[in-house]
Amino acid sequence: MHVDLMLDSLDGLSVGDAVGAEFPVLQRPLAELAAGDLPAGRWEWTDDTEMACTVVGELREHGEIKQDRLAAAFAERFDGRRDYGFMTVDTLGRIRRGVHWREVSAAAFDRQGSCGNGAAMRVAPLGAFYAGNMERVVAEAVRSAQVTHWHREGVIGAVAIAVAAATAAQARMTETRPTPTEFITAILDRLDGGDTTRLIHRARALLGAPVEQVAEELGTGIRVTAQDTVPFTIWVAATYLGDYRSAIATCVGAGGDTDTTAAIVGGIVAAHTGAGASGVPHTWVSAREPLPAWLDQTRPRPRADSTSTRLRRWLSGSR
Secondary structure (H helix, E strand, C coil): CCHHHHHHHHHHHHHHHHHHHHHHHHCCCHHHHHCCCCCCCCECCCHHHHHHHHHHHHHHHHCCCCHHHHHHHHHHHCCHHHCCCHHHHHHHHHHHCCCCHHHHHHHHHHHCCCCECHHHHCCHHHHHHCCCCHHHHHHHHHHHHHCCCCCHHHHHHHHHHHHHHHHHHHHHHCCCCCCHHHHHHHHHCCCCCCHHHHHHHHHHHCCCCCHHHHHHHHCCCCCCECCCCHHHHHHHHHHCCCCHHHHHHHHHHHCCCHHHHHHHHHHHHHHHHCECCCCECHHHHHHECCCCCCCCCCCCCCCCCCHHHHHHHHHCCCC
8 A cells, every 4th residue: 555656646636626726717828837837826626635635534544445434524524615516515415414325325316326527536546545456446446436426437437547546656666657558458457338438448549639639529527427527537647647737738728627637637647757847846736725634644754675666676586
């Protein structure tokens, strides 16, 4: 389990969320964003970050997702100022009033459950946390999603993003960089059928296409569903896995649900890049509103023989 990678992913997610929410309002040239130039000020994050912080807090404290505990934490920390969707407001309100999360989640949308993008938007740090153990990534992503998104597509969307972040983090640990095709293929290998999966297949076929075409075919979250959000974010992350600023600028430039697409992509890419020249700019982290005070963000000290060092030795045949 990798706390440091999880916290890097959370930084990427929360900064992407804040930039995606604020930058379109400023009507500044996208070139400024791609160059790393942001206006001074406090960049506030939304529900994407608040819920991701709860997931991270659960993993940091307990090392696993327990659905009853996660549902209670989501409901307790709900802040209506954070731009939650109407269905999530209703879901968390009912859980606060004592209705069991399973009943609430399964009853949504005429008992189909929600296929919204909310489970995907918060899950990238979970994937980074379990990098190297894909079976655990998938299982924990499913558990984290079902609390609010019972629909199969909502769950698949969360699994896809968790696997993407785990794949990005694993490449970082082994000091490799998958090609965009390899990256998306690794995600598809862990997914079942459905519209979200079908459109991720299409995202792989669109690698190298203009972003305008990709946005037109895949969507940019304007419908706030997993199906029209996750495939586009997978394409962006695969295309810009080593360039955080360009990845975020691409999300903002494409329009749609920009805080959520930038949060998802930011969480995946930062799991690979961390902070710095090609990663999350330190100035952006400083400009982002501080994360909640209740979240323990203390990073563990690196051990003398880190996971990445052991993996490199194993790959080179040395024990």
